Amino acid sequence: MAIRWACLLLLPTTSMFFSTLPAADADDEAALLAFKAAAIGGTSDVLASWNGSTDGGYCNWEGVRCQGRHRRVVALSLPSHGLTGVLSPAVGNLSSLRLLNLSSNWFISGGIPASLGRLHHLHILDLSNNAFSGDIPANLSSCTDLMFMALRSNQLRGRVPPEFGDELTRLMILDLWNNSLTGVIPVSLANLSSLTYLVLVQNCLEGTIPPGLGSIRGLQVLLVDENNLSGEPPNSLYNLSSLKMLDLRGNMLHGSIPADIGSKFPNMKFLSFATNQFTGSIPASLSNLTTLRILFLEQNRLSGYVPPPLGMLRALQTLYLYDNMLQANDKEGWEFITSLTNCSQLEQLVMHSNVAFTGQMPCSIVNLSQTMQMLSVGFNGISGSLPSDIGNLVNLQIFSAANTSISGEIPESIGKLGNLGSLSLYNTNFSGIIPSSIGNLSQLTKLYADNCNLEGAIPSSLGKLKSLTLLDLSRNHLNGSIPKELFKLPVISIYLALSHNSLSGPLPSEVGNLRNLNSLYLSGNLLSGEIPENIGDCTVLQELFLDSNSFQGSIPHTLKNVKGLNALNLSMNKLSGTIPDAIGSIHDLQVLYLAHNNLSGPIPSLLQNLTSLSELDLSFNNLQGEVPKGGVFRYLGNLSLTGNNNLCGGIPQLHLAPCHIYSTKNGIKGWFRSVMIALVATSALLFLALGIAHIQFIYKKLTRNQKRRIAPLKLEEGYERVSYNMLANGTNGFSEANLLGKGRFGMVYKCNYQDEGTIAAVKVFNLEQSGSTRSFVAECEALRRVRHRCLIKIITCCSSINHQGQEFKALVFEFMPNGSLSDWLHPKSGMPTVTNTLSLAQRLDISVDIMDALDYLHNHCQPSIIHCDLKPSNILLAEDMSARVGDFGISRILPERESKTLQNSNSTIGIRGSIGYVAPEYGEGSSVSALGDVYSLGILLLEMFTGRSPTDDMFTGSLDLHKFSEDALPERIWEIVDTKMWLHTDAYDETTRSRIEN
Template structure:
């Protein structure tokens, strides 16, 4: 924890020094130019301090320099000045390592970087604000083994000359603005073991020449604009073992049978493409697979029996395809399966009872298929929090919390009923065409009439409705005339009331829009547009809607949601009484579970919805808690649906003026009129995380001048996090009746968890969007933090 500045005359003090390291301290100020006088210096390591200003060009005089580490500062450069040191380092003919990552360098990357010594083996430029293109003669650096330009604004095409870097072992080009085709010359990098080029704008086909990378064990080209088929050559890479991720592109055609050549790969991720045909039986040979993600494609046919060979599978995601047939019993023989997602297919028949024997299964999503019959009650089926079976109208039985009708018929009667139903279907089909034509004509007539009455088509007809649309009078009666006694909360565009539906005795929450409030109708439309597209256990469920006229002849619009008896997260973080007790606050474990649910919801909106949806207003009052304290994200009133191609363009026509979001949670770039993006939600999530675990709102009176919640938490990392943690967390811990030794162990475990969570919150709420962790990565890290906490809690030591 050394601080202060390095003496300006340091270069005159050590005439024979070869190694000088100040790593991981708190030195500040500028890097002294006199360092260039240390003529015998071979290794200079200033990593992770607080140096500012420009890098002295005089460092180029250190002709014996082998390693130069300058990462983790606030060093600057721009298009006008600051980059001169790159040109000067040309004189360092023995230079092997140059690490400049995680600084404030910006402006165009100078072409002189390609003139560095051919002895250079490592070049790290990531986590800066560098723009411009990769120099076309980058291939001059023939000695490079590692090249990293990640998390920058580098744009343009990957130059063909990169294929001359035949010693390259690792190439990192992810989270950049690189575009154009992937050069076929990449196939010349036969020593390459890791290729990361995700989160970019790369387009065109994946070159078959990548099949020559025989040493590659990680290939990640996800979240680009790649199209065409998956090259068979890529699927035959012999050492591909950690993962292959081609997800969220526009790849099409069948999955080649050569996928069976991936006998060593742990993770195969092909989500979010346009792949079609059957899942090939050759996948049986992928015996090392732990995670198989084929969701959001157009695969059809049955779930192949060949999957039963994948005994090590822990995650299988086949959501949003066109799979048919039944759920095969063999899935129950994959003993280590932890997550199984089969939602939004055309699966039919019974739910196999053997699935309840999977003791490791913690997530099961069978929603929106054509499943029927009795729901098992054991295993994962015993906890509705981790089970989703919505959208299967003929299921019955199960545990009481599923609220399904009891199964009153025997198996024989069910079979007989099924045969009878088939007969009815055959008869109905004979006269069905005539009937459909008649119904369509009536429907169009009614729709036209409704459109004339309401003046506009404000309610999307595609919205899934569990009940018929309700009238104003039904909602008025159910809320006792929208009385204050039933008022649950008030927002910018209306109020929410508790409502009991007639003849159902079901409690719901009715969001009534204030039509006189500017923007309320647009908010109603935006929420309808979003809600008709989403289905997820961690999102608030819409029951139905109402677009009607009140008794005074005024327009009336409302949405009806499932009722959340435990209110909002805000109520539990900041009790209205101001007094924190065990009964009105959350334990650490509860906060971790709620956080996981929020992240799962956002990951679904950003990465599994096509097109993606940005929530735009994530805050504690928009996170609601069910009876079992599981969380649901709600209020899509200012959400944005993005285009498929860019991820930033708006699809829905509804527009809003002013700042999008709530004060304290709005990402700073929105104030500069930047486009809405998923990284804006990541910022709001980061602030929400910090609020959940510090107990302080971002609008707290203590935050003024330049101090905000992000800086407050960042300054406490890692050693003072306990001091800023929400005292209510310790309140729950102290309530545990344990001995002193156990208490000390528990406190240490909690402290480690708080440091990790706070660090994640800080990473997500960085000022610059490109510096924030993508939602998918944040969700994975949060799950790892929660799992580590639970494992430690269950350990006797």
């Protein structure tokens, strides 16, 4: 957006563009109608008004402007109208066109027509933020009057046409950001003497930066970051005294930063050499760039001391120095911190991962600007103590001193940092007690203080951290009991880790309040008493580690309620009794450790049916009886039964004594299977017959009978907020090849996240679409509160600025390899139908998962959340075909007083939901409630088992999907069921098969 506005300031007045035009033979109306026919769709249906009934004819069509006595079209401007289709070559017949702006429609695809080269009077061409592909037509160079060309954020490939530099001599703006262009930067671009903005960000360009670019005297913005450029930047580049923005980051450039750079760019505001291979020292002359606001020098090989004169940069807001080889010690090198206290606008100082930063933490750090929001000094050799006046930095939002040798106590004044959201003190030598003042950090979401030397009791004031989602105090010397207040933290969800301390006493029964928690780590303490039964109320736990304590009593049967539990470790306690069969109903269990207890009785045979169970340790107990032979019991490498002397049987490799064998008729197994198939089939018909009125009844039945599923792919938690560059790299510049789907507020891409081999899904919001920012905030707010195996898991978010200075917002989710439920119910053209078919059993499992999620959102999440947009495209399928409910962009969080009744006060936000699924009462002005979600669920279930969308063309007048299904019951049930769900099952006999086929 910044570049676009700058362009408007630089271009001549519109009177120059739209002067009286000569007559021409081209039929402008015919060209516009051809454009309409090719550019189908549009959220505002703008093209529907393009017809012969419009007063004044085509010159009064929206987005069209004419000039002159011949009524020639001089402007076609339809940005952000949701147009789809392709750009018709007929637009090239609008021979008087001065302005063509189709930006931010997002879905216009196909190639850029070469016929645009015939628009010899064109001044502005803006096709940004669409899905254009193919090469950039070289004959656009024939548009010799062009001043503004923006083709950013498409899927264009091939080279940057060298012809541009030879012909477009009036060009002032050239923006090709975020495509897949290859080859070199054409040397001919040096001929563009009028150029002020050259933006080639995020492509695949290679080679060196042409020295001739240094001859474009009026160049103000040069952005070539995130390419594959190499070599040294040419010396001529530093002669561009008009430059205000220079970004070279994310390439393979090398060399040193010129010592006299401070005398080269008197107007520089943004300067980045980051993520390259630059060496040498940081020039002290940088302090002469008095207008500089942002300086990125991170991730290079820079060495030496940071020059103290940087403090003369009074306008400096951001300074990144991290991941270099910079030096400082007790004798010299820390003076730059003191000098930076003169930078009254400084907001971010990031200098971690410079291992040669040693010596005492400079006390002057507390005198940095009160505008400071991010301060990172971790992963260095810094020692000493944290200054007691750290509380002076009252606007600090992120503070990290992790992985340092800092010692002493955590200052009490840290409680003054009321805006702090993340505090990282892990892997340090902090000692003493945890100050109770930390409880004042009302905005704190993550507190990492593990692997330190902290001692004493955990202050109960931590229970006041109402925004906390993660707390890690493990591997310290803490003692006393666990404060009950910790178990009342309302939104703690990622993990609570208190392992390897000296905590004692019982585990408070309040642990059952942690209904949103994903992981609980209490290993290696002195905890005693029984494990509370209500730990089964922690229904979204994925990891529970209570090992190496002194817990007694039996294993709670209520653990069966924790359906998504992946890892359970109760080893090295004093537990007794039998292993409850309930453990065998935890379908997603992957790791089970019960070693070194006093457990007795048989090994539950149900454990062998857990297809996801990959590690099992039952050693050193008093177990007896036959060892099962299936599942994990077949693999010696993942199984430990040592120290149980009364076990028998099992696979031969265990070398156990044989057991007494009792025969069982083979027919029983077949009979049982037939009965189960019949029950599954009957349940499917019940969905259709009972509809919405009996959803809760069906939910209870199916929950008891749902099939066991393979555990879903697990993504790691706790990522820090991700950068824009990382997402752009992981999606190959948000390329079409990585596009997973398109929605109302943006697009979703497949992303190789953080170069760690982890695949994620990135939802990029179209901030030019009305309501998209509100949707981003709503989704962040909803997802940070919830933790459930049947809800899409958010990994992190990105709220940043792209390379053009535009706001950028995105969410990163776990990747769902099997797409959406909509993809399976209604396969797209060309998709093999049989392959993309859901069996009856799969549909039942998916139904249960959806209802599990809604039950959690409505009844167990505090406060309750109303989804408001339940439909197949928002139900995503994991690798094992288990379902995740996603897209909380229009969800509503009910205030606590409303959550109890699941009602809401009158809403003024209008209808929430999608056509066909939205509850009828919303259209009458009723408030958002759980009943609205239940209605949408009912329609969704009918769609799943009939295979018909509620927006199908067959539904007209008073006929809708609900009435269609109701009218068919019971006699014509076989006429409306989706017969495709029988393709992968033998759950019907020949008579049934005949009825379906006929």
